[in-house]
Amino acid sequence: MSNAWIYPSIILGGVLQAAGAPINGVLKASLVNPWLASAVSFMLVTFLAIALFWIQPTPLPTLTELKDMKWWAPLGGIVGAVAVFAGLTLVQKVGVGAINGLTICANLIASIVIDHFGLIGVPDHPLSWLRALGAVLMVGGVALVMKF
Incomplete structure (x- = not known):
């Protein structure tokens, strides 16, 4: 992928992520059980990842790379699952603006x-004072979105 697509791809991901909580909220409302809704959501992601892996199965890690992998490296999916579960169970209570x-x-802090x-x-x-100011402004902006 050329560098020209990096930031637009990130922005597209952010736009899609904003829709994720309400989509998952509707899934949870339809399936009633939040654990079932989470399982369905992640099953679809798993099937997509497996399909893409079958299309492009290389490169694969060497045994040395697997041995040298940090123990916590595979936990990224579980970390993401916490955000998905929070979104699908809470979006109807606090709204999309508050959740996101x-x-x-x-995430920023x-x-x-x-x-x-x-x-x-x-x-x-x-950390610089400008980065800290950016974080403070972000928190202030989100507080305004949540209040109004």
């Missing part, structure tokens, strides 16, 4: 901490 705003603010300390294998990106 709080999720994005929490956690990301700044991860960047600043170089956690989870990312290079250090120190």
